[in-house]
Amino acid sequence: MATAGETHEAADFVLPFQVGESAVRGRIVRLSASADEILARHHFPDSVSAFLGEAVALVALMGAALKFDGKLIFQAQGDGPAPMIVADYAAGGALRATAKVAGDVAGAAGTALVGAGHIVMTIDQGPDMERYQGVTPLDGERLEDAAVAYFMQSEQIPTAIRLAVGRLSAPGARDQWRAGGIMTQFVPGEGGARERGAEVLVDADDQESWDRAAAFVQTTEDDELLDPSIAAETVLYRLFHEDGVRIFDRQPVRAECSCNADKIEAVLGRYDGSDLADMVEDGAITVTCEFCRQAYRFNADGGALSA
């Protein structure tokens, strides 16, 4: 069990909790160095960085619940000026994200950046396992609205979510991106009773504790999700002290990409010699990972040069 009272934390973690003895469970996420590393290296317009940061906080909240060695991939696709947003979480806490900016994003924020489109959630449990994919319309003005709609429509799980992204100014240094979020869900089937998609059966006591927990989550302020001087545990005690809250161990997360020279070399190996020759610029083929912006250099035969 974690304890409250730390001040000025700069950690990156997901903290699971349970409200009282009810079927209301949740997680809170704080991203400092990881959010800054992911967002700062892309140099997207601020509105796109903010949306992408929310997507990273969302996949951290969702991915931390995976009980297998897999990957959770969030994609938002639409017809707006940022038509593709991707964030993923790999087992063990590795986070990465990228976006495509194809038009003028001035004046647009939230889901309007992506435009009319949909959310795709993919749970990839590895090469020998079936992939699960849920697709729902991109509903609501903010990503948190769209995510709540996703859980109701695709998984029939009542869910409340708040997400926040901001920049923290540090004297003498550039501003640091931070992201945070809190999610609660009503999960009466925890322990195995409820199948995915089955009707949610709620008794009166459960309904009351769920309604209250959802309302509390919706009142969470951005500061409570982002300010490093407010411990995540303190936020949970503030929200749920009346019902009591059980706080479990922190699960660390970090910015980490899965790209490497061997994988890219294998992709280049599918092209023939003249295609490869066409890709050469300044004496080498340079391939930049769209997630982490790492550049890899290859010779005209597709063989790796030093990284």
Ligand SMILES: [Zn+2]
């Ligand atoms: Zn990469």
